[in-house]
Amino acid sequence: MAHVRAGVGADLICGLGRPRWWAPCQPRAGRPPGARVRDAGRAPRGPTHRDHRRPQAWYAGNAHATVNQRMRRGCGQTMSERIPLRIPVKGSGAVNDGRCDLGWYGSWEKSPPGADDIYLYTCEMHPAGTTRRREVMAHEFGHALGLADGCIEHQGLSYLMMGGPDSVDPFAGFCGCIGPGQHEKNDYYARWGCLEPLCSQPG
Amino acid sequence: MFATRVMTLLGRRSIATVLALVALATPLVYEAYMRSVAATFEIRAFSRDLSDPRRLAGFADDVFVGRVEGEGRFYDLDSTVNRTVFPVRVLEVLKGDVPSADILVNQVGGEDQYGNVWRIEGVPMLQPSETYLFATRSSGDDFLGETATPGVGHTLLASDDQRRRLVRRFRDAIQSAIPYDVPNPARSDR
Numbered sequence: 001m002a003h004v005r006a007g008v009g010a011d012l013i014c015g016l017g018r019p020r021w022w023a024p025c026q027p028r029a030g031r032p033p034g035a036r037v038r039d040a041g042r043a044p045r046g047p048t049h050r051d052h053r054r055p056q057a058w059y060a061g062n063a064h065a066t067v068n069q070r071m072r073r074g075c076g077q078t079m080s081e082r083i084p085l086r087i088p089v090k091g092s093g094a095v096n097d098g099r100c101d102l103g104w105y106g107s108w109e110k111s112p113p114g115a116d117d118i119y120l121y122t123c124e125m126h127p128a129g130t131t132r133r134r135e136v137m138a139h140e141f142g143h144a145l146g147l148a149d150g151c152i153e154h155q156g157l158s159y160l161m162m163g164g165p166d167s168v169d170p171f172a173g174f175c176g177c178i179g180p181g182q183h184e185k186n187d188y189y190a191r192w193g194c195l196e197p198l199c200s201q202p203g
Numbered sequence: 204m205f206a207t208r209v210m211t212l213l214g215r216r217s218i219a220t221v222l223a224l225v226a227l228a229t230p231l232v233y234e235a236y237m238r239s240v241a242a243t244f245e246i247r248a249f250s251r252d253l254s255d256p257r258r259l260a261g262f263a264d265d266v267f268v269g270r271v272e273g274e275g276r277f278y279d280l281d282s283t284v285n286r287t288v289f290p291v292r293v294l295e296v297l298k299g300d301v302p303s304a305d306i307l308v309n310q311v312g313g314e315d316q317y318g319n320v321w322r323i324e325g326v327p328m329l330q331p332s333e334t335y336l337f338a339t340r341s342s343g344d345d346f347l348g349e350t351a352t353p354g355v356g357h358t359l360l361a362s363d364d365q366r367r368r369l370v371r372r373f374r375d376a377i378q379s380a381i382p383y384d385v386p387n388p389a390r391s392d393r
Contacts, residue, residue, distance in 0.1 A: 100387045101340040101350035102311070103262055107248040107284065109321070119284065127385055139249050 099123065105136040108143035116144045135160075138179065147180065147187045160184050234317070241318035246284060246311065248323070253355050256376035262383040263338035263352060264390050265299030266373055268366065270334045272305065277313040278347065285321045287313030288347060289329050291337070297370065298377050301339075307348025308337060310357070326354050334360045336369050343389025 100123035109117040118140045125133055142161050160180045180188065253259045260266060275287035286309040293303050310329055312321045322328075329335065329351075338356045339349035351357045360366040 099342060099350075099389070100385060101342045101389065102248070102250070102284070102353055103253060103340075103383075103385075104248045104250045104353070107246055109284075110245040110247075112242040112244075124385055136249050143247055 105132070106140045108140045110143075118144060142180065142184060145188060146191050147184045237317040241320075243320045243322065246321060246323045248353060250353070253352060255381075256373055257379055257381045258383075259338050259352065259355055260298065260373065260376040260380035262340070263298065263356070264340045264387060265301045265349060266297040266336070266338050266377060267293050267299070267301055268295040268297070268334065268336050268360065268370065269293045269306075269308070271308075271329050271331050273331055275310070275313060275329065277315050278309070279315055284311050285313055285315075286311060286347060286350075287328065289331075294334070295370065297373055301349065307346070308339060308351055309342060309347045309349070310351050311353045323353055329357060330359075334366070336360055336366070336373065338373075340387050341389040343387075 102121065103124070104119075104121050105124045105128065106121065107119045109119070111117060120136070120140075125136065128136075138160055147161055161184060251258070251262075253262055269291040272290040272292050275289045278286045278288060280286060288307050288309045290305055291308045292305050293301050296303065308329070312323055312326070312328065314320045335357045337349070338352050340352065342348060342350045358369060360369065
């Protein structure tokens with residue numbers, strides 16, 4: 001099972017290893033729903049385009065990139081808004097604990113004091129196909145970003161988090177979605193805000 | 204040099220007293236701190252839909268009726284999701300080869316000694332003295348025992364009538380079980 005500890009925030013980035021003075025690894029409180037933040041990208045330094053070339057800047061595969069690529073279409077001038085979440089991976093990033101008893105691909109653990117936890121279960125993930133793996137990763141990142149929290153009433157609109165119109169399983173369903181639907185995009189903008197006037201045409 | 208001066212000023216007996224007090228107070232302060240920062244951790248899982256009894260019967264190694272015999276014991280597993288382990292008396296086996304005696308059944312979640320709570324939203328913890336229909340997979344660990352499938356692996360049997368109906372339903376489901384394509388390696392040992 002791979003254990004990933006995720007620091008979540010519009011401009012909070014936890015680097016791999018020890019926090020550094022120029023990129024402090026400290027959780028920031030989420031903005032209230034509906035808040036529009038004009039200077040979302042100016043507050044403490046987030047990653048820049050140079051971070052892509054740093055070996056210690058690990059990104060968790062294409063699922064992460066796809067979520068952000070799709071989300072950034074209507075929002076974000078700098079890389080700070082385009083990459084709201086980076087995952088420092090502990091150890092080798094994949095530890096099989098030898099258990100196949102849960103039937104879970106992945107899980108997300110909400111941690112009130114700080115960074116959330118994302119677990120990936122190698123028992124199910126190894127035999128899974130690429131699309132399913134991306135779907136799982138995108139889904140767990142969606143939890144960490146606060147998308148579709150408690151929005152069962154929006155079922156059918158929230159594809160990535162609820163599994164699409166045919167799903168009746170509140171845990172999760174599968175739709176092959178590796179990117180957010182419109183409702184999830186709205187959740188994202190409502191929670192984290194973005195630069196005006198680019199917010200006017202999200203997605 | 205400094206220590207000598209301090210000892211001269213206070214005397215050895217005083218220093219010993221202070222050290223003893225610190226040693227005694229440290230665990231109490233630690234526990235008080237841990238209790239003050241205790242929190243609730245909500246777990247959400249990405250899994251296959253096992254709400255259909257046929258799928259659940261295909262996934263589970265064992266399906267049985269059992270009564271929870273005592274309080275749960277919390278296991279902090281650090282790198283995996285924490286569990287609470289309950290002693291369960293097996294009353295009726297529908298599938299598998301669980302012994303018709305006392306076994307251990309673990310459930311994801313629970314509460315540790317400081318008041319930290321791990322829970323899956325909408326999934327109640329097992330209650331002592333209650334009878335459930337369990338659908339479990341073997342964890343492969345002696346101290347964890349059987350794992351109740353999260354969310355759908357334990358159903359409270361409130362009455363004999365409900366028990367009869369559910370047992371009949373699961374016997375049918377086991378007959379027409381939909382196989383699960385990821386085998387449980389812990390099961391091959393048995």
